[in-house]
Amino acid sequence: MTTVEHAAGATRASGRIGLDRQSITGLVFGVLGIALLAGVAPAISGTSRRFNFEPPPDPAGIGFHPPTWVIAIGVLFLLTAVLGFAPPEARRWATPARLLSALAVIPLLLVLSLALSDNPSTNIVNLFNESLVLATPLALGATTGLWCERSGIINIGIEGTMLAGAGIGYMTYATIGDAQSTGWLWFSILISVLAGGVVAALLAVLSIRFGVNQIVGGVVINLFALGLTGFLRSEVIVKTGITTGVGTSEFGLPLLSEIPVIGDQLFRGKPIYWMMYLVVIGTWLVMFRTPWGLRVRSCGENPHAAETLGVNVVRIRYQSVILGGLIAGLAGAWFSMESQTRFEDNMTNAAGFIALAALIFGKWTPWGAFGGALLFGFSRALGTRLQFLGVEVSGFEIPSEFLQALPFIVTLVVVAGAVGRSIPPAAAGQPFQRSK
Amino acid sequence: MNGARNANAGIGRAAGQVHRVLTEAWRLQPLYVSLYAILLSFVVGGVLISIIGVNPFTAYWALLRGMVGGGDEIAGSLARSVPFIGSALALAFAFRAGLFNIGAEGQLLAGGITAAYVGALSWMSDLPGIVAIPLILIAGTMGGAIWGGIPGVLRTKTGAHEVISTIMLNSLVLFGVRWMVNSRDPVVLRDTESTVPRTDPISDTAVLPELVDSQPVLHTGLFALVGICFVVAFVLKRTTFGFEVGTVGLNPHASHYAGINVNRVIVASMAASGAFAGLAAASEISGTNGFFQPGTFFLMGFDGIAIALLARTNPVAIIAAALLWGSMLSGAPLMQQEADVSIDVVRIIQAMVLLFVAADAIVRYLFRVREHDQSPFKATSIEGAV
Numbered sequence: 001m002t003t004v005e006h007a008a009g010a011t012r013a014s015g016r017i018g019l020d021r022q023s024i025t026g027l028v029f030g031v032l033g034i035a036l037l038a039g040v041a042p043a044i045s046g047t048s049r050r051f052n053f054e055p056p057p058d059p060a061g062i063g064f065h066p067p068t069w070v071i072a073i074g075v076l077f078l079l080t081a082v083l084g085f086a087p088p089e090a091r092r093w094a095t096p097a098r099l100l101s102a103l104a105v106i107p108l109l110l111v112l113s114l115a116l117s118d119n120p121s122t123n124i125v126n127l128f129n130e131s132l133v134l135a136t137p138l139a140l141g142a143t144t145g146l147w148c149e150r151s152g153i154i155n156i157g158i159e160g161t162m163l164a165g166a167g168i169g170y171m172t173y174a175t176i177g178d179a180q181s182t183g184w185l186w187f188s189i190l191i192s193v194l195a196g197g198v199v200a201a202l203l204a205v206l207s208i209r210f211g212v213n214q215i216v217g218g219v220v221i222n223l224f225a226l227g228l229t230g231f232l233r234s235e236v237i238v239k240t241g242i243t244t245g246v247g248t249s250e251f252g253l254p255l256l257s258e259i260p261v262i263g264d265q266l267f268r269g270k271p272i273y274w275m276m277y278l279v280v281i282g283t284w285l286v287m288f289r290t291p292w293g294l295r296v297r298s299c300g301e302n303p304h305a306a307e308t309l310g311v312n313v314v315r316i317r318y319q320s321v322i323l324g325g326l327i328a329g330l331a332g333a334w335f336s337m338e339s340q341t342r343f344e345d346n347m348t349n350a351a352g353f354i355a356l357a358a359l360i361f362g363k364w365t366p367w368g369a370f371g372g373a374l375l376f377g378f379s380r381a382l383g384t385r386l387q388f389l390g391v392e393v394s395g396f397e398i399p400s401e402f403l404q405a406l407p408f409i410v411t412l413v414v415v416a417g418a419v420g421r422s423i424p425p426a427a428a429g430q431p432f433q434r435s436k
Numbered sequence: 437m438n439g440a441r442n443a444n445a446g447i448g449r450a451a452g453q454v455h456r457v458l459t460e461a462w463r464l465q466p467l468y469v470s471l472y473a474i475l476l477s478f479v480v481g482g483v484l485i486s487i488i489g490v491n492p493f494t495a496y497w498a499l500l501r502g503m504v505g506g507g508d509e510i511a512g513s514l515a516r517s518v519p520f521i522g523s524a525l526a527l528a529f530a531f532r533a534g535l536f537n538i539g540a541e542g543q544l545l546a547g548g549i550t551a552a553y554v555g556a557l558s559w560m561s562d563l564p565g566i567v568a569i570p571l572i573l574i575a576g577t578m579g580g581a582i583w584g585g586i587p588g589v590l591r592t593k594t595g596a597h598e599v600i601s602t603i604m605l606n607s608l609v610l611f612g613v614r615w616m617v618n619s620r621d622p623v624v625l626r627d628t629e630s631t632v633p634r635t636d637p638i639s640d641t642a643v644l645p646e647l648v649d650s651q652p653v654l655h656t657g658l659f660a661l662v663g664i665c666f667v668v669a670f671v672l673k674r675t676t677f678g679f680e681v682g683t684v685g686l687n688p689h690a691s692h693y694a695g696i697n698v699n700r701v702i703v704a705s706m707a708a709s710g711a712f713a714g715l716a717a718a719s720e721i722s723g724t725n726g727f728f729q730p731g732t733f734f735l736m737g738f739d740g741i742a743i744a745l746l747a748r749t750n751p752v753a754i755i756a757a758a759l760l761w762g763s764m765l766s767g768a769p770l771m772q773q774e775a776d777v778s779i780d781v782v783r784i785i786q787a788m789v790l791l792f793v794a795a796d797a798i799v800r801y802l803f804r805v806r807e808h809d810q811s812p813f814k815a816t817s818i819e820g821a822v
Contacts, residue, residue: 210798231484233780397621416593
């Protein structure tokens with residue numbers, strides 16, 4: 001808690017209303033449930049729809065009756081609401097119910113969007129896969145943020161780090177490999193990763209050695225990366241005359257991609273996408289299951305206590321920030337060598353800030369951050385899909401911008417503490433000075 | 437190794453000499469670090485330019501002429517700088533209250549779209565300019581103030597840190613305005629006759645009078661924003677509210693026990709910050725573009741952070757810092773044209789300026805400047821952010 005909140009808290013303490021967070025969440029679900037049962041279910045079309053599991057022709061899938069699903073989810077919401085106000089002995093069911101209801105929002109969105117469009121079916125396995133692929137840079141970026149902030153350094157320069165990785169990596173690929181050879185492609189991805197590390201090292205030096213405000217340091221990085229990559233693009237990449245090239249190629253995981261129907265869609269992918277899973281799992285393992293990871297976390301929570309126990313706070317912070325930068329560099333390579341094989345100015349397009357949101361949404365944990373990234377990826381994939389399906393509510397086409405904005409609202413709500421408060425590492429943002 | 441150290445010491449001695457001359461020639465005490473940071477950044481930029489095989493002096497000469505080479509260039513530079521004054525004030529004012537408003541980007545968009553909406557209302561053309569122009573400026577200011585006030589309210593009511601909430605609000609408003617100016621069905625604010633996504637042109641009566649027909653047009657919005665800087669300087673120095681803002685910024689605890697309503701000050705300073713950004717956006721809409729396009733304000737909020745830093749959050753110094761910033765951007769195209777150096781060099785130089793101002797220890801070390809003024813952006817002043 002910062003001092004301002006402290007002071008604010010002191011003024012508020014006396015006059016609090018008797019509604020706690022759980023009852024507010026309950027109320028929200030109650031209102032939603034009633035709306036679904038009374039308003040939405042009777043209004044939507046009763047003709048049956050299909051979720052397909054594979055591309056045409058003749059796809060496998062399940063048919064369903066939209067109003068039935070809406071009613072089922074509405075009842076679930078109402079139950080959650082009732083449990084929120086239930087006597088204490090029944091309250092232990094309230095938390096799982098809330099979680100289940102929150103998760104049910106995703107099928108609800110899918111059912112509603114299909115019911116409101118003229119299309120009879122859509123491929124949901126493919127939609128799921130698209131969400132995962134779009135979540136790749138966000139999950140990597142959120143992991144970057146995780147390493148930095150858990151060690152006590154706020155990093156709002158993830159965006160710039162990614163952009164530098166994307167630009168410098170592609171520049172290498174275009175100049176040395178003519179953007180054509182696989183060998184140089186991997187070399188260039190390595191360069192991307194290293195570039196990310198170097199940029200993060202700059203942030204580390206600024207915030208650790210010089211004690212610069214970490215947010216200012218992040219802004220420096222973002223501005224610098226934008227200028228540098230723009231400069232390299234117009235002075236080097238454009239002058240090579242190469243506009244596009246060969247990017248990383250898809251491969252299927254052995255055995256898993258042989259699974260009928262879903263295997264080929266879910267277990268085929270490009271290398272950086274697969275590396276994203278390794279990075280997330282590796283981060284969790286190292287940060288929560290090794291002594292070094294414990295030291296990192298202790299530096300983010302109470303660096304002075306850590307120092308007393310013999311932890312070299314400065315070194316740990318350098319290590320974690322640079323490690324985070326390497327990960328952001330990989331995310332950059334995803335933009336310019338996997339998703340597309342070219343480089344454009346400001347190519348990352350705020351992905352670094354979205355990754356930060358995913359990190360906060362995930363309460364500074366690896367799996368939470370991954371979940372947050374997936375949520376953002378899903379909302380983007382669904383947004384594109386909705387445009388494709390042409391979903392209309394009484395003649396009003398739902399714009400993709402609305403769905404894309406949704407996760408930001410959710411994150412804002414989470415930060416504001418309405419649904420399970422998100423609390424940063426205690427020492428994040430505070431400079432550390434060695435005891436003399 | 438030894439040679440390098442000697443050279444280093446040599447440069448250091450030369451820089452120290454420069455510092456002595458400046459000390460004796462002008463009494464610029466608090467400005468040294470900023471001045472040297474600018475100098476150092478141009479040196480770094482020059483190295484970069486020579487790497488690509490261009491004589492840096494040729495490039496900088498072209499840049500300088502692009503900035504102040506003639507009447508039109510000077511007017512263009514001034515015009516380009518006007519909105520930066522607002523976005524830098526947005527950061528500086530919040531900072532005085534101990535808040536880090538990195539949402540100027542979003543507040544500009546919110547103010548801009550409000551101004552464009554009000555400016556294009558059908559009855560605006562019936563009003564005389566003397567009513568219509570203040571109206572459009574007030575509309576933009578209000579739009580920015582509301583969008584800036586939200587993180588303030590969230591901060592006081594829920595403890596959500598303003599850095600996070602402003603980042604989220606930036607994205608939210610960006611999606612919002614994109615939809616408003618893109619959507620054809622239904623038409624929200626899009627000018628359906630235009631091929632590019634933008635709003636309807638504002639009424640002629642709401643256009644700020646033009647001063648010089650430069651590129652971009654220099655308009656009277658300049659006076660509004662320069663005036664606001666002096667007003668803010670006065671408010672911070674001479675009024676109770678300004679005193680409260682400064683006190684809360686220094687120590688919210690002590691302020692609370694001294695009887696200052698900390699929450700009120702936080703919300704009010706965030707709203708005021710947003711209002712400055714909104715005013716800047718409105719003056720751009722009214723004086724320069726005549727319509728709203730989301731791309732207009734790209735990076736302007738983040739540039740504001742750099743400018744506010746460069747000016748050490750001093751409202752009057754912001755005018756000078758914004759002038760430097762805007763004129764560099766305005767002069768860059770000539771440099772590209774004549775010396776064939778990418779305009780992105782200017783962006784790199786600007787990032788370097790911010791870096792050296794923020795990490796003033798580097799500058800102090802190089803130029804042997806003693807630390808007598810504490811940088812307002814030292815890390816200790818922001819606690820537990822993000």
